[in-house]
Amino acid sequence: MISYVVRRLLLTLPVMILVAIIVFLLLHLSPGDPAAIMAGDNATAEQIAAIRTKLGFDEPLWKQFALWCLALVQGDLGQSLFWGDPVTVLIGQRAEPTVSLALTTISFAVVVAVTLGVVAAANPGTWIDRGVMGFAVLGFSLPVFVVGYMLIFLFAIDLKWLPVQGYTRLAEGVGPWLHNLVLPSLALGMAYVALIARITRTTMLEVLAEDYIRTGKAKGVAARPLLLRHALKNAAVPIVTVIGIGVALLIGGVVITETVFNIPGIGRLVVDAIARRDYPIVQGVIMIFAGIYVLVNLLVDLSYTLFDPRIRY
Amino acid sequence: MTKIARRSILKGAAAAAAVAGAPALARAQARPPAARTIRAVFHGDVPTYDPIWTTANMAAYHGGMVYDTLFGVDATGEAKPQMVNRYGYDAGTKTWTFELRSGLKWHDGTDVTTADIVPSIRRWAARDGGGQHMMERVKDIAAKDEKTFTISLKEPYGLVLDVLSKTSTPVGFMMRKKEAETDPMQKIETVVGSGPFTLNLAETRPGTQYVYDRNPNYVPRSEAPSGIAGGKVVKVDRVVFVNMPDGQTAVAALQAGEIDFYEIPQPDFMAQLESDRNIKIQVLNELGQVGLIRPNFLHPPFNNVKARQALLHCVKQSDHMKATFGSSKYAKDTPSYFAMGTTMSNDANTDWYKGGQNFAKSKALLAEAGYKGEEILLMQATNIPYMSNSAQLLAQELRQGGFTVRIEAMDWSNVVQRRSNKAAPAQGGWNIFITSAGGSAVGHPILLAAHAATGERGWFGWPQDEKHERLRAQWSVGDTLAERQKIAREIQDNAWNFVPQVYYGQWIQPAAMRANIKGVLPIAEMIPWWNVEKG
Numbered sequence: 001m002i003s004y005v006v007r008r009l010l011l012t013l014p015v016m017i018l019v020a021i022i023v024f025l026l027l028h029l030s031p032g033d034p035a036a037i038m039a040g041d042n043a044t045a046e047q048i049a050a051i052r053t054k055l056g057f058d059e060p061l062w063k064q065f066a067l068w069c070l071a072l073v074q075g076d077l078g079q080s081l082f083w084g085d086p087v088t089v090l091i092g093q094r095a096e097p098t099v100s101l102a103l104t105t106i107s108f109a110v111v112v113a114v115t116l117g118v119v120a121a122a123n124p125g126t127w128i129d130r131g132v133m134g135f136a137v138l139g140f141s142l143p144v145f146v147v148g149y150m151l152i153f154l155f156a157i158d159l160k161w162l163p164v165q166g167y168t169r170l171a172e173g174v175g176p177w178l179h180n181l182v183l184p185s186l187a188l189g190m191a192y193v194a195l196i197a198r199i200t201r202t203t204m205l206e207v208l209a210e211d212y213i214r215t216g217k218a219k220g221v222a223a224r225p226l227l228l229r230h231a232l233k234n235a236a237v238p239i240v241t242v243i244g245i246g247v248a249l250l251i252g253g254v255v256i257t258e259t260v261f262n263i264p265g266i267g268r269l270v271v272d273a274i275a276r277r278d279y280p281i282v283q284g285v286i287m288i289f290a291g292i293y294v295l296v297n298l299l300v301d302l303s304y305t306l307f308d309p310r311i312r313y
Numbered sequence: 314m315t316k317i318a319r320r321s322i323l324k325g326a327a328a329a330a331a332v333a334g335a336p337a338l339a340r341a342q343a344r345p346p347a348a349r350t351i352r353a354v355f356h357g358d359v360p361t362y363d364p365i366w367t368t369a370n371m372a373a374y375h376g377g378m379v380y381d382t383l384f385g386v387d388a389t390g391e392a393k394p395q396m397v398n399r400y401g402y403d404a405g406t407k408t409w410t411f412e413l414r415s416g417l418k419w420h421d422g423t424d425v426t427t428a429d430i431v432p433s434i435r436r437w438a439a440r441d442g443g444g445q446h447m448m449e450r451v452k453d454i455a456a457k458d459e460k461t462f463t464i465s466l467k468e469p470y471g472l473v474l475d476v477l478s479k480t481s482t483p484v485g486f487m488m489r490k491k492e493a494e495t496d497p498m499q500k501i502e503t504v505v506g507s508g509p510f511t512l513n514l515a516e517t518r519p520g521t522q523y524v525y526d527r528n529p530n531y532v533p534r535s536e537a538p539s540g541i542a543g544g545k546v547v548k549v550d551r552v553v554f555v556n557m558p559d560g561q562t563a564v565a566a567l568q569a570g571e572i573d574f575y576e577i578p579q580p581d582f583m584a585q586l587e588s589d590r591n592i593k594i595q596v597l598n599e600l601g602q603v604g605l606i607r608p609n610f611l612h613p614p615f616n617n618v619k620a621r622q623a624l625l626h627c628v629k630q631s632d633h634m635k636a637t638f639g640s641s642k643y644a645k646d647t648p649s650y651f652a653m654g655t656t657m658s659n660d661a662n663t664d665w666y667k668g669g670q671n672f673a674k675s676k677a678l679l680a681e682a683g684y685k686g687e688e689i690l691l692m693q694a695t696n697i698p699y700m701s702n703s704a705q706l707l708a709q710e711l712r713q714g715g716f717t718v719r720i721e722a723m724d725w726s727n728v729v730q731r732r733s734n735k736a737a738p739a740q741g742g743w744n745i746f747i748t749s750a751g752g753s754a755v756g757h758p759i760l761l762a763a764h765a766a767t768g769e770r771g772w773f774g775w776p777q778d779e780k781h782e783r784l785r786a787q788w789s790v791g792d793t794l795a796e797r798q799k800i801a802r803e804i805q806d807n808a809w810n811f812v813p814q815v816y817y818g819q820w821i822q823p824a825a826m827r828a829n830i831k832g833v834l835p836i837a838e839m840i841p842w843w844n845v846e847k848g
Contacts, residue, residue, distance in 0.1 A: 031727045036729050082360060090520075163571060260559055276726070
């Protein structure tokens with residue numbers, strides 16, 4: 001197991017190097033000049049050139065890349081071109097809202113989706129099954145921002161139950177923290193619920209058709225333990241795989257959700273940075289997101305051993 | 314057993330929540346109450362803490378909180394002393410003498426002296442078009458003592474107070490000597506001003522919220538506030554600039570009472586906001602914005618005056634305004650080169666407008682220009698709705714007027730980068746881009762960089778016209794309003810002949826605020842937060 005983990009961690013290195021190259025080239029070869037943006041409307045070409053020199057953008061691309069990589073391996077993601085603050089500090093300031101949103105969304109999505117999937121599989125072909133699948137199609141089809149605005153209109157403006165926007169730090173109390181996260185988590189979690197509910201239903205239907213389930217039923221095992229202890233545990237591997245893959249979906253959705261609900265997280269940070277061509281922030285955030293994605297998938301792979309003892313690394 | 318266990322768990326959870334909530338209580342006591350805190354959303358984010366270094370209005374909004382100006386314009390556009398007490402002009406020596414008023418202190422507690430003011434003026438003037446115009450005529454700026462300084466001129470120049478008091482960016486904010494001596498091309502990072510608010514760095518989160526607390530040591534002038542002139546009496550404890558990029562969320566937050574002020578609700582939301590009795594709409598900038606179409610003088614076809622004149626006959630401003638603002642009462646045409654509603658606005662040489670859109674005339678002018686249907690490149694900033702809409706409409710108008718047009722879609726950042734490229738369009742340059750400028754700046758022949766016709770030394774598009782520059786110089790030494798208005802007519806008459814730019818309309822963007830917000834002072838380009846109360 002340990003050798004497997006070490007091998008997987010070592011394998012992440014080429015992945016991260018590839019990500020670094022792609023991110024760097026995408027940003028530096030795409031149009032847009034931070035120096036021109038920073039210089040402002042009245043700047044002359046000479047002033048823009050002076051800023052470019054000051055920032056080191058007049059150096060050859062390979063040299064800029066090498067300097068960035070050198071700093072990266074020392075844990076230095078650079079400094080924001082606009083704020084001058086270290087990127088790690090800016091990301092640190094924005095990490096809590098994003099992590100909170102991701103965790104509440106995953107928790108909500110997994111609980112609701114697995115429940116819906118199991119219920120649908122237990123009642124195949126019925127109105128419950130069709131209802132759950134209809135909801136799944138709807139959840140997958142509606143964009144996050146549409147769901148977000150609908151939730152805002154209903155729960156914040158019309159019913160006045162929840163706030164429209166913003167984020168309250170966990171240190172200020174669990175209640176206020178959750179109060180601000182309910183609507184964004186619902187909006188972001190819809191697609192996730194749809195994805196997991198569908199895979200849960202499909203996998204459960206396959207498992208429920210297995211011989212050992214029929215044997216269990218014949219021996220008089222009650223419906224609930226049969227579903228939850230015997231069937232669900234054996235259906236868990238594909239479900240956990242989809243949850244892991246869905247993290248990418250979540251990361252993409254976080255950017256939009258944070259904008260719609262004005263959550264000061266990493267998604268907002270990177271959107272603002274892209275508009276300003278604040279390269280160090282964009283590069284830093286993408287590297288961190290890529291690292292998280294790789295690690296989540298490693299954890300998912302490791303978790304298989306919990307659900308299926310036959311799997312060994 | 315089970316029930317007891319559940320209760321225990323609930324008790325434990327409640328206790329945990331109480332513990333987690335306790336620090337919030339402690340912090341809440343340190344914060345000003347909501348009734349004395351204003352949360353405001355503007356058109357964008359504060360891009361930097363240095364309002365001299367950039368022309369971004371958000372930086373000027375920040376600057377207006379923490380810094381002060383030597384002079385400030387009042388609601389009528391007249392320059393009034395602000396940090397200055399007494400001042401005078403000696404025509405014989407062509408020297409202005411200024412004395413700072415008493416009680417001015419930086420936020421670090423030190424006195425404001427002329428040792429701070431002189432480098433502040435120099436640094437600001439290095440970055441500002443109006444400042445540069447003034448400095449070309451300045452012989453020396455010198456401190457006479459801690460309170461008195463002089464500006465000696467090489468030649469008579471009537472715009473010193475106009476330039477020092479203007480609200481168009483960069484505004485002439487005064488800084489400590491330490492910051493003021495920073496290279497003008499380098500941003501300052503330390504925020505120590507002498508204005509009515511201080512930046513609370515502990516609670517500020519760049520890109521998210523900027524917290525400004527009332528400066529208890531600020532000594533306001535005794536005059537009534539007007540524009541950015543008069544007494545800056547702060548009536549709340551805190552103002553928070555909330556960066557909220559999504560307009561729909563901002564409108565919802567305003568309606569829910571989560572924010573108190575929203576600077577620019579989109580036209581689509583105006584009816585919704587006007588019908589909400591908890592919201593009031595107020596026009597803060599009567600002159601609004603003017604849409605600018607900039608042709609590139611360096612390359613065909615717009616290096617030919619006939620082709621530029623053809624542009625005038627293609628554009629129907631009311632259509633452009635409808636494309637973005639619908640039938641809004643807040644949008645109008647502006648045939649005047651100096652925008653409608655300004656003191657320099659006039660109707661000289663506006664037959665092209667009175668005659669209406671005329672594609673036949675455009676085609677005839679293109680024929681005179683020798684235009685053979687070469688493709689022109691129009692840059693479209695797709696992430697700014699009014700620019701994007703107008704670019705599409707303009708492309709169609711130009712095609713009907715005889716031009717062959719290629720739209721190149723990009724975001725505003727790309728437009729900003731590409732517009733500085735003087736190469737031919739095929740080599741990365743361009744023919745036309747669309748932008749906008751504040752109506753008050755458009756109404757001033759000197760302060761708007763886009764008004765200069767100094768060729769490649771000037772602003773993007775690089776128009777060149779000696780007569781235009783001669784008239785602008787004459788205007789800057791005009792003694793009376795009537796004299797300046799007469800010269801302004803001549804400038805306009807000439808401008809609509811050589812066509813440095815074409816306008817696509819003028820629009821006002823009213824602000825929306827909670828009904829209990831009172832005392833927001835109307836002024837172009839800035840939003841003062843002194844005098845504002847939350848009832």
